[in-house]
Amino acid sequence: MTRAGGDALTANTAQPDTAKPDTAHRKELLRQMLLIRRFEEKCVELYSAAQIRGFVHLYIGEEAVAVGVNQALTPDDAIVSTYREHGHALVRGLPLESVMAEMYGKTTGCSRGRGGSMHLFDVSRRFYGGNAIVGGGLPLAIGIALADRMRGAERVTACFFGDGAVAEGEFHECMNLAALWDLPVLFCCENNLYAMGTALSRAQAQTDLALRAGTYGMSAWSADGMDVLAVEHAARRAAEAVRAGGGPHFLELRTYRFRAHSMYDPELYRDKAEVEQWRQRDPIDMLAGRLRNAGELPDDELTAMESDIADRIDASVAAARAAPDEPIEDLTTFVYSPESS
Amino acid sequence: MTTAQQVKTTYREAMRAAIREALQKDERVFLMGEDVGSYGGCFAVSLGLLEEFGPERIRDTPLSESAFVGAGIGAAMAGMRPIVEIMTVNFSLLALDQILNNAATLLHMSGGQCNVPLVIRMTTGAGRQVAAQHSHSLEGWYTHIPGIKVLAPATLEDARGMLWTALQDPDPVLIFEHGSLYNLQGMIAADAGPVDIRSARVRREGGDVSLITYGGTLGKTLSAADQLAADGIEAEVIDLRSLRPLDDVTIMASVAKTHRAVIVDEGWRTGSLSAEVCARMTEQAFYELDAPVARVCSAEVPMPYPRHLEEAALPQAERIAVAAREAVG
Numbered sequence: 001m002t003r004a005g006g007d008a009l010t011a012n013t014a015q016p017d018t019a020k021p022d023t024a025h026r027k028e029l030l031r032q033m034l035l036i037r038r039f040e041e042k043c044v045e046l047y048s049a050a051q052i053r054g055f056v057h058l059y060i061g062e063e064a065v066a067v068g069v070n071q072a073l074t075p076d077d078a079i080v081s082t083y084r085e086h087g088h089a090l091v092r093g094l095p096l097e098s099v100m101a102e103m104y105g106k107t108t109g110c111s112r113g114r115g116g117s118m119h120l121f122d123v124s125r126r127f128y129g130g131n132a133i134v135g136g137g138l139p140l141a142i143g144i145a146l147a148d149r150m151r152g153a154e155r156v157t158a159c160f161f162g163d164g165a166v167a168e169g170e171f172h173e174c175m176n177l178a179a180l181w182d183l184p185v186l187f188c189c190e191n192n193l194y195a196m197g198t199a200l201s202r203a204q205a206q207t208d209l210a211l212r213a214g215t216y217g218m219s220a221w222s223a224d225g226m227d228v229l230a231v232e233h234a235a236r237r238a239a240e241a242v243r244a245g246g247g248p249h250f251l252e253l254r255t256y257r258f259r260a261h262s263m264y265d266p267e268l269y270r271d272k273a274e275v276e277q278w279r280q281r282d283p284i285d286m287l288a289g290r291l292r293n294a295g296e297l298p299d300d301e302l303t304a305m306e307s308d309i310a311d312r313i314d315a316s317v318a319a320a321r322a323a324p325d326e327p328i329e330d331l332t333t334f335v336y337s338p339e340s341s
Numbered sequence: 342m343t344t345a346q347q348v349k350t351t352y353r354e355a356m357r358a359a360i361r362e363a364l365q366k367d368e369r370v371f372l373m374g375e376d377v378g379s380y381g382g383c384f385a386v387s388l389g390l391l392e393e394f395g396p397e398r399i400r401d402t403p404l405s406e407s408a409f410v411g412a413g414i415g416a417a418m419a420g421m422r423p424i425v426e427i428m429t430v431n432f433s434l435l436a437l438d439q440i441l442n443n444a445a446t447l448l449h450m451s452g453g454q455c456n457v458p459l460v461i462r463m464t465t466g467a468g469r470q471v472a473a474q475h476s477h478s479l480e481g482w483y484t485h486i487p488g489i490k491v492l493a494p495a496t497l498e499d500a501r502g503m504l505w506t507a508l509q510d511p512d513p514v515l516i517f518e519h520g521s522l523y524n525l526q527g528m529i530a531a532d533a534g535p536v537d538i539r540s541a542r543v544r545r546e547g548g549d550v551s552l553i554t555y556g557g558t559l560g561k562t563l564s565a566a567d568q569l570a571a572d573g574i575e576a577e578v579i580d581l582r583s584l585r586p587l588d589d590v591t592i593m594a595s596v597a598k599t600h601r602a603v604i605v606d607e608g609w610r611t612g613s614l615s616a617e618v619c620a621r622m623t624e625q626a627f628y629e630l631d632a633p634v635a636r637v638c639s640a641e642v643p644m645p646y647p648r649h650l651e652e653a654a655l656p657q658a659e660r661i662a663v664a665a666r667e668a669v670g
Binding site: 078080109110111112113114115119121122123128129130131133136138139140141142143144145146147148150151169170173174176177180332333334335336337339340 | 371397402403405407408409410411412413414415416417418419420421423438439442443447448449450451452453454455456487488490510511512
């Protein structure tokens, strides 16, 4: 099969589909983005109250990426994510209660409390974490895709990672291997312009990441990661090509993290004005604005949506608080499989 | 029962037979690594398998240790049974992140969801004058890691039999093949098959001193036992076989019998597997010991190229025998 390596050079920005997605669908996208936003705002509150601990990497500002890409995936597809994965997990359908319980480290958490914020897993939904070594999830995605390919399954593995991962050796190794073996991987690079506190231009000699990916002989293009419809359109196009046997595809989703790298940092590395400028393109506000302007989102409907989300989040917090801790006697359970030890 | 028919083989052939059998018996099994296909394997272990099983199942990889080891982990999580070959333990350091942070960790970190039924084979050890970046014995490092199992086949039977058992294990297993063993030749039962991967073995019985070793130094240790026997000292030689978990029962039973122990380990002494075995003896068999536990390890230098310096750096039968005589007193 041929590889369209030149795609990156010629089509660096995907244009939103001219066909207007139906209103119900757009409202669903809005609802999903709001769920992620409100979930994480609750996490901030709980962290401040010392209810949850550890690292908590907020996705606030980047919600359109997870929500948009997920539209292109089926339940049979796989997702490999990063430590900034609350959004990916929630849109994948991990129960809100199990994600919140994981934040609390409880037995009812999606990783039985052993993972925490950075290691959300749900194998039944083919959600393979929750990987907190930058770039470390890429080889896993390659392997999952290889297994699918060897068994003739027409599945896609979506692999999320940030711009920071592009500097890792594993990125180079995996782009090459995926292209060499024509593996069904959808690489989703969430370019939020900072690897923790290091700006893209201070870390990468070539800052056009899609251009870079294209040199590996795979189709690669960029999309506006603040516009959920643009993300959805780009992801559908890429995922369909991967599913049809077109080999790996690379999407650069240009986005921005509104909050600190983890819960708090002094943000010495970027201007407040820059953050404010990006906030003007808040993916939730943009979609809600469009719906309102089109007369498709009455105020009371948005209020009801918010209220429903708030109720669900409050219920998840109550359930997590009430859930049991893992017994200390089970500390070393799951180091090895039960049938092996 | 009639004695099983014996056939002549080498360690290399036994390993190849094990891989071939695994590929025949389980369609989920595939072999992946640098030069395992067209080249036939850096140590010729997989010679001929590409022709027999094709490029989908005998998969040559680019020089991308982290990517192909990680791909093995991902494929294992997704239901395959990969055998990943890393050319030598020295190169495995390029994949250490995947082995430690993913293979060994995913099951626990995911609350029991993501087991990784992966086998990683690699060569280890010195003795071929290939200097400081191709000669080290780093398997002891890997024994530090909970979540993986570490094996060291030292005999033809173990080269033939450990792989299949390792592939049945739901968790990651690392197999260390000492480079000096591939040409080891001998007789093996024609129907030799899977062996257990949990227990240590008494390779020679004796009542005066326990010599505890594994992998590439088993032969040297047995030679030392022969030298000692000529002096009337009967050494018991224990082959650890499984380096993680360690078979404490067999080790301590031998110490309880001989009351003296020498540990032979090609790794560097400091922070080594030999240190771990020694510590367990003091914890579990302190009052059985009639002499300090001795260790014969590699000199703490990067392995030098010239033969005489390499030999001086490595445990040798003579040094093992000297240490045993001192222990016996």
